[in-house]
Amino acid sequence: MDEGGAPNDSRLKLGPGGARVDLIGTLPDSLLLEILERLGCDAAAAARTSILSRRWRYLWARRLKVTFALPDVPYGGPDLISALPDDLFLQILGRLGSVRAAAPAICVSRRWRDLWTRLPKVTVALHDVPFGSLEAVLGRATARLWACHYLLDIRVPVQVDRVYAGSLHSLLLAAAALSPLELRFTLPRDLTVSATNVSLPCFQRATYIELHARDLRLSPKHIGGLCFHSLESLSLSGCHINLETFIPRLGRLRRLSLSIINLVGMDNITIHSSSLEELIVDHKNRWTCLTSISVKAPVLKQLTMSFHAGSDVAVSILAPMMEKVSWRCLYTSFIYGLGLWGISEVGLKTAERHEQTDSQEEEDASLQLPSVHVLSLHMCAQDLLSFPNADLSLVAEIDKHMVTDFSSLDLHLRAKGHVFGAVVLHLLGLNRIHTAIQNLKIVLLGSEVKNACPVDCLCDEPSDWRTRSIFLAGLEKVEIEGVVGEDHELDFLKVIFRCAPMLRRVALGLSDEATPNDDWCTKINDIGKAYPAVKYTVDLVTGSTLGSQSCAST
Template identity: 40%
Template sequence: MELRLGPRRRSPRLLALVGDGADLISTLPEDLLLLVLARLGCAAAAARTGVLSRRWRGLWARLRRVVFNDVALHSLEAALGCIPPPPPAVSLLRIRLPMPRGRVPKKQLVDTNRVNSLLRAAARLDPEEFFLAFPWDLFQAHGLRLLLDLPCFHRATSIEVELDLCCTIRCVPAGGEFSALERLSLCSCTADLDALLSCCPLLRTLRLTDVRFHDDVMSVNSPLLQELIVVHGRFVDHVNIVAPMLTQLTMFFEIFHTHSISILAPMMEKFSWGCYLYGNQATFGVWILRKLSLNTAEGQGQLSSLHVNASPSTNFYGETDNLEQQIVKHMIVDFSVLELHLTTKEHVYGAFVVHLLGINRIHCVMQRLKVNLQRPEENEEGCLPHCRCDSPNWKSQTISLTSLEEVEITGFDGEDHEFDLLKLILRCAPILKRIILKLSQEASESNDRCAKIYNILRVHSSVECSIYLSSGLIHGSQNCTLT
């Protein structure tokens, strides 16, 4: 075999492809080159194309959609300084800092002065859309706390900021105004919301995710606001919303202390409300309110609903029964369905349910009642002798359930106190049309309990009854005849 060393000859076909070595890409029109750079999706990557040709150097700074992904903080301000201020206008400025890996050099550490300087450099470009995101690991790893002075972005119609709860958006410049801002999104930070919104006269959409509020007060006063979304609001003691044009409200938050709720939104059409209560804020006997939610109907034929989640505490007996007072605070829209999710722990729940049904703003409007019973594992401590969960008085009460048309109980066990509650509902609901009983496994396997259900329901021949064993439907008829 003969081995030859020397220049390799190129085939005619390859020579035709590479041409005569001229830089054909750089001869393209500038608008087309900018389009190529924009397709890279990152300003840092676009800047690196400057090594290809002098024609490409600095061209990235003329992009109208500027995206910095995983660019270190110490390099960002210098990069923003390369972009000429408008005109022409920057339509989008998006900045996401990189996730820290190992020990971060001192020059790359995030601090208040550096971030505020970066924000001022970003505001100088006056983008129409601005997005800033910090990785939460950066704060946890280095114990950082930031006080951010958000400058005014006069042309911005949309601003999104993702930080960490140790970051506080402190203020905006005195007399400053986000004169074009229509959409504001804050994630994982602490904010003086009232002061911030006073600078946003045209705001239409406000989204707050994992936000802690100044003095634990969520105050929203916005004349043109149409959509308000609060996800995992932290430590909210007081809610005050004044939004005359608001049509959609979605709010899920936590309460640790005594709270007040005030909402003025006469145009509201869609409503989703969820509140997690910690401690013993809302109690009735041994029962403690854990979660409350309120939702407007989502589709045609559906009804708005109030959901109550409660469970008994084996080591707490409420000195003051304040359940009604706490629940009524959340009844800020009308509803037709009351849905109870009760973790019973073998406690008698009839007195608790009757107390809820006795609340005037519930029994006057309730058309459907759903009770979902959940029983924990057998090794958990259950009801003790002489427990306050039961009393003879509730069984003889009369409640005017004049609007109630349907009752559904899931997990019906067939205990005597459960039959007492069923009898009370049948006695107090004159227009009741249907009862659905979904039996627990224990009740499903007991002929005596099934027979007792039949004996009670057959007296009310006008009520349609559907009875389900744990394995499926065993009966559904007008005359309550078991098969």
């Protein structure tokens, strides 16, 4: 205490007006941490600094290096760690993530010895081992791996640009000798495998195999008997294999994924399996187009197929239990079409469906309904091409992509200023479409090229399409996006209203470039008034309904 009775605190200095200022407390955190580091104290002493100031509270926990001082006297109490149940031990080891981290646990206690071999799943990762040393490393692997469920993950580093098929086969044999339950084998994309096919050895215990390469030709050996009898999931990327003979031998296969990249000779996909439940095929090379697809899978539930077609593709899908589908065929050129409309893509997918309720005040004013299958067609008007006699070939082409039943039709049209009503009504008149369709969505895509139609343009044929009648018994909802405000759009709308007795909802979205005049707005309102049972909306700006505008009808 000083003479005035104030505490003798060197941290406190008098500021303006006699106020006391905590100068140490004003230092930045980085400097305070440096002070703690230079003290060289353990965690207990550092934690005591929290009483100095609120600024110091928890500051010690942010030190880069914390030392805990343990007493020199040996602990003589019971081994509490060894008293824990094995299930808890296995959870601790499992969170370490790999065999390399889990195996040293044998130093902790005798109870931990060999415990890592009982882990539900561990990963043996060989990512940085040179190709020439991989086989020797696998040969030194402990036999205890047989006792656990482990993933053998081999990633050949980018060190060589060419290996021989024999060397690669020998490496796969060394991996198979360890009998992993799961295998992931990755070759660099720039690596070339010389000579002939690479023999794929047996992985008797493997339930999951994933192979990544570039144009790797595999020839499975001893594909009968117990060779792959446990395999449930197979993923091949850039691998050429005879699917027609290999897949039927995999009696437990549930999931098959194929990524076809730059593969010559993989233009035919034949997959017949009595156990397959999920199939994924991604054909990424437009220069080696598919010519044949044959799938026979009686219990298949999910199908994902994306491929390129340069000519006629034979399609045969037999999957009566299919629930989810994502089908996409991309044409390398306009080889099918109708009139001047060429088709560039055909798709079929499963989509979630929501039904809007009448309450607009609630945020969650929609009900989720069962999913539906949507058939999608992408077509483009071709001024320099025409398909005058292609009706039958177009119908057959679209029909073979209808690999399952559907109830919705999405049309993506790049009109380039042409009339679209005639071609859309022709498509709606196809037997499998007009009998199944419940929802119709038309997306009018913009284009920098917009030509005025000549008087006898093919896009307006047949010329009587405006008075045509098509009985669309199940059509309930129509959406048209990208409307530009032309009279032929209104003509098409009138046909839809007239031919769909069960129509309940029509929504129009105007293009950003659309500038409808008052006469067009009056006509579109009159159409809505003629069918009061239909909920009819017009969005002047795409994505937002402006009910107060003159073109909005309900």
